[in-house]
Amino acid sequence: MSVRTRIAPSPTGQDLHIGNAYTALINYVVAKKAGGQFIIRIEDTDRTRLVEGSEQRILASLGWLGIPHQEGPDIGGQYAPYRQSDRLESYRKYAENLIAKGHAYYCFCTAERLEEMRKKQEADHKPPMYDGLCKTIDPKDAKSRVEKGERHVIRMNVPDDGVTAFTDLIRGEVSFENALIDDQVIIKSDNFPTYHLGVVIDDHEMKISHIIRGEEWISSTPKHILLYNFFGWEIPKIAHVSVLRNPDRSKLSKRKNPVWVSDYKAKGYLPEAILNYLASLAWSYPDGRDVFSVGEMTDVFEISQLKTSAPIFDVEKLRWMNGEYIRMMSDEDLMQQLYAFDSHIPHDDVKMKQILPLVKERMKTLAEFWSLARFFFEKPDVFERLGNIRLSAIAREALSESDWTHEAMEKRVREASDVAHEKARDVFMELRLAVTGKTVGPPLLESLMILGKEETLKRLTG
RNA sequence: GCCCCGUUCGUCUAGCGGCCUAGGACGAUACCUUCUCAAGGUAUAGAUCGCCGGUUCGAAUCCGGCACGGGGUACCA
Numbered sequence: 005m006s007v008r009t010r011i012a013p014s015p016t017g018q019d020l021h022i023g024n025a026y027t028a029l030i031n032y033v034v035a036k037k038a039g040g041q042f043i044i045r046i047e048d049t050d051r052t053r054l055v056e057g058s059e060q061r062i063l064a065s066l067g068w069l070g071i072p073h074q075e076g077p078d079i080g081g082q083y084a085p086y087r088q089s090d091r092l093e094s095y096r097k098y099a100e101n102l103i104a105k106g107h108a109y110y111c112f113c114t115a116e117r118l119e120e121m122r123k124k125q126e127a128d129h130k131p132p133m134y135d136g137l138c139k140t141i142d143p144k145d146a147k148s149r150v151e152k153g154e155r156h157v158i159r160m161n162v163p164d165d166g167v168t169a170f171t172d173l174i175r176g177e178v179s180f181e182n183a184l185i186d187d188q189v190i191i192k193s194d195n196f197p198t199y200h201l202g203v204v205i206d207d208h209e210m211k212i213s214h215i216i217r218g219e220e221w222i223s224s225t226p227k228h229i230l231l232y233n234f235f236g237w238e239i240p241k242i243a244h245v246s247v248l249r250n251p252d253r254s255k256l257s258k259r260k261n262p263v264w265v266s267d268y269k270a271k272g273y274l275p276e277a278i279l280n281y282l283a284s285l286a287w288s289y290p291d292g293r294d295v296f297s298v299g300e301m302t303d304v305f306e307i308s309q310l311k312t313s314a315p316i317f318d319v320e321k322l323r324w325m326n327g328e329y330i331r332m333m334s335d336e337d338l339m340q341q342l343y344a345f346d347s348h349i350p351h352d353d354v355k356m357k358q359i360l361p362l363v364k365e366r367m368k369t370l371a372e373f374w375s376l377a378r379f380f381f382e383k384p385d386v387f388e389r390l391g392n393i394r395l396s397a398i399a400r401e402a403l404s405e406s407d408w409t410h411e412a413m414e415k416r417v418r419e420a421s422d423v424a425h426e427k428a429r430d431v432f433m434e435l436r437l438a439v440t441g442k443t444v445g446p447p448l449l450e451s452l453m454i455l456g457k458e459e460t461l462k463r464l465t466g
Numbered sequence: 467g468c469c470c471c472g473u474u475c476g477u478c479u480a481g482c483g484g485c486c487u488a489g490g491a492c493g494a495u496a497c498c499u500u501c502u503c504a505a506g507g508u509a510u511a512g513a514u515c516g517c518c519g520g521u522u523c524g525a526a527u528c529c530g531g532c533a534c535g536g537g538g539u540a541c542c543a
Contacts, residue, residue: 132468132540157541178471184539219537221538222471224543255536287479294479294491313473320477320492321491325492417501447503448502
């Protein structure tokens with residue numbers, strides 16, 4: 005049987021969550037390694053939380069990251085449609101089939117009654133679970149009430165005793181007592197399925213072989229196992245990867261961290277660096293290297309090697325990683341990336357190719373290019389501090405008579421500094437400030453060579 | 467509250483009973499290089515492997531309990 009993995013994002017956020025990107029990466033690598041398929045299915049059954057345009061942005065971000073899918077809502081596939089709202093008719097049918105077999109029942113309880121029930125359970129220190137009131141209704145009566153149009157849901161009928169267990173590919177045996185599993189709603193009163201029903205049916209119909217998702221789903225998994233058993237379907241292999249956490253150890257959240265892939269794109273991070281960083285959070289390359297591509301990872305990856313603990317998302321390390329990737333990139337590629345990233349940058353290929361070797365190792369994100377290199381294109385209008393007129397005059401005089409080579413300029417400035425009994429480094433600093441507006445930046449003399457004698461002297465004159 | 471998952475330097479990890487006086491990376495600090503800042507190089511600090519018991523000649527590694535952290539507990543996913 006071929007390996008088919010999937011991610012099933014809900015279009016309820018602005019964009020692809022970085023945690024979903026991580027899960028997507030693992031799913032992709034598992035499928036790719038086995039020569040199987042990686043699929044995207046949109047789970048849009050919560051109509052109240054739908055966010056306009058979310059689905060398109062999720063797909064776009066996955067594409068930008070470089071995690072290609074073989075089937076999905078945008079490209080179709082053998083098991084289309086890949087959007088749950090387009091597959092509505094089958095869910096109800098399956099649920100009613102479960103009712104016929106006694107594995108589910110109609111429930112007419114109101115939100116008010118359920119709330120009251122939970123309050124009471126909480127007061128009595130009992131686990132908040134549906135009390136099974138509607139399970140006692142005669143099925144024929146229930147059916148006729150439904151036919152008369154009475155508002156209702158369908159709940160799964162969880163056995164009162166026994167244990168439901170599964171083997172997690174990265175955590176091993178996990179088991180739950182059935183008595184503690186709630187009679188989960190599987191069809192809502194708006195006739196949409198809940199996640200639990202939808203995911204089981206679709207994974208089965210789409211022949212998903214490995215369910216790899218976040219650990220926040222572990223407690224829901226027994227419900228899904230039960231449903232597979234009710235339907236008499238084969239249970240796919242299951243693995244739960246760790247959730248990513250904020251520095252304060254809580255689950256990664258947008259309150260405390262940028263969480264959307266587009267946030268990282270906008271800050272000038274490269275997809276390869278993001279993927280490499282994400283991979284390194286729970287997996288290490290066998291020979292210990294820190295920098296590796298998705299392809300290299302795919303060749304040697306085993307899902308059982310994934311760490312079980314939940315890592316903290318460390319932006320500092322991502323920045324370092326991003327710098328590594330920028331330095332590895334060719335000047336041509338980097339130039340194209342920068343053009344695409346920042347519209348300030350003039351499309352002057354010749355000049356850019358002169359500048360890039362000077363700034364490449366000084367930038368950790370694409371966003372840092374402009375503040376580093378702006379002075380090559382524009383005369384600075386803001387200065388980091390007040391200049392020293394006497395020292396910059398020394399530089400100006402020295403340079404005005406100099407040939408425009410690195411050696412000549414350096415010699416002139418040093419000699420002039422000596423004559424004036426000033427430290428060469430102080431004069432260089434004034435020169436830097438006058439020309440670039442800043443006290444830190446790319447190598448000075450190389451920068452002046454790109455800038456040209458005329459422009460340099462103009463800036464020194466003021 | 468209840469259920470489940472987890473626990474090696476600040477952070478990410480290596481480690482699968484003796485090779486561990488616990489290795490690497492990020493970050494930090496110092497030095498080298500130097501026109502600044504980076505990059506690069508070198509070095510230093512940083513973990514009694516959550517705690518307590520047990521198994522064993524020997525435990526970070528196996529077992530049990532506890533503590534702590536996280537996740538879940540919806541007609542959200």
